[in-house]
Amino acid sequence: MSEPSALQVTDLTVKFAGITALDHVGFTVEPGSIHAVIGPNGAGKSTCFNVLSGVYRATSGSVRFGDAELTRMAPHQIAALGVARTFQNIALSKLQSVENNIMLGRHRLTRAGFLGSGLRLPAARREDRRHRERVREIARYVGVAQYLDAPVGMLPYGVQKRVELARALAMEPRLLLLDEPVAGMNGGERRQMAEVIVAARADLGISILLVEHDMGMVMRLADEVTVLDFGRKIASGPPAVVQSDPEVIRAYLGEQAAKEQENA
Numbered sequence: 001m002s003e004p005s006a007l008q009v010t011d012l013t014v015k016f017a018g019i020t021a022l023d024h025v026g027f028t029v030e031p032g033s034i035h036a037v038i039g040p041n042g043a044g045k046s047t048c049f050n051v052l053s054g055v056y057r058a059t060s061g062s063v064r065f066g067d068a069e070l071t072r073m074a075p076h077q078i079a080a081l082g083v084a085r086t087f088q089n090i091a092l093s094k095l096q097s098v099e100n101n102i103m104l105g106r107h108r109l110t111r112a113g114f115l116g117s118g119l120r121l122p123a124a125r126r127e128d129r130r131h132r133e134r135v136r137e138i139a140r141y142v143g144v145a146q147y148l149d150a151p152v153g154m155l156p157y158g159v160q161k162r163v164e165l166a167r168a169l170a171m172e173p174r175l176l177l178l179d180e181p182v183a184g185m186n187g188g189e190r191r192q193m194a195e196v197i198v199a200a201r202a203d204l205g206i207s208i209l210l211v212e213h214d215m216g217m218v219m220r221l222a223d224e225v226t227v228l229d230f231g232r233k234i235a236s237g238p239p240a241v242v243q244s245d246p247e248v249i250r251a252y253l254g255e256q257a258a259k260e261q262e263n264a
């Protein structure tokens with residue numbers, strides 16, 4: 001596997017009709033680190049992910065991953081560089097099995113292509129078998145191996161979120177973008193997911209960019225935190241520093257609470 005590269009976001013601005021969703025935002029995800037982007041609802045976090053993965057076009061600014069400029073690339077080109085993502089709202093084929101959903105992540109790595117596998121050529125069959133082996137390995141890794149044959153739609157929410165992570169890992173990414181990976185989960189599911197994320201970074205040496213509202217999780221997992229509010233970066237640094245930043249407290253709790261906190 002190739003070395004992880006830094007992701008460098010510089011002066012990123014995204015405007016929609018009447019709204020500036022991101023306003024000259026910059027941050028760097030160091031190779032092999034877990035970097036969290038946090039902020040109140042509507043701060044621009046998902047917009048940022050959508051630009052990084054090529055779903056939205058930047059109005060101006062730059063996103064570099066290693067030597068590549070991502071802002072002019074299509075989603076499949078960015079994926080081919082080893083940038084994989086999960087979505088805030090689960091984006092899986094509900095009627096398809098867990099195995100087939102994770103297989104979709106292997107797509108950029110399949111050489112035989114649709115024609116070869118459609119004709120069931122021997123080489124394509126061998127390749128398919130190899131990919132399915134890896135899919136089972138990844139399913140065991142994220143703890144969904146017992147559900148491989150089940151239609152995704154039948155499974156509890158927490159399991160579906162882990163299947164989405166498995167699909168992203170199946171791309172063998174160098175950078176993983178996770179948009180609210182534990183949203184809607186109970187305490188036990190959250191802990192399990194956090195363990196998988198930490199293990200993935202350690203075992204695979206990948207970088208992880210994480211959007212998350214669960215502060216406890218951010219504080220435990222992240223090496224660096226970038227805080228957005230109304231599309232602007234209002235703070236950045238290690239979790240402990242960001243957590244006690246008056247601007248951040250104000251953004252989260254409002255003016256009154258921030259004053260009380262300062263006087264306490």
Ligand SMILES: Nc1ncnc2c1ncn2[C@@H]1O[C@H](COP(=O)(O)OP(=O)(O)OP(=O)(O)O)[C@@H](O)[C@H]1O
Nearest residue numbers: 016017019021039040041042043044045046047048
């Ligand atoms: N496709 C779009 N068209 C128009 N406005 C959009 C679009 N996508 C996002 N926005 C707006 O951009 C702003 C930032 O939204 P975004 O979804 O990035 O916030 P967020 O930080 O992810 O919030 P949340 O925590 O609720 O997920 C919001 O005002 C939102 O309404």
Ligand SMILES: [Mg+2]
Nearest residue numbers: 045046047088
């Ligand atoms: Mg969002």
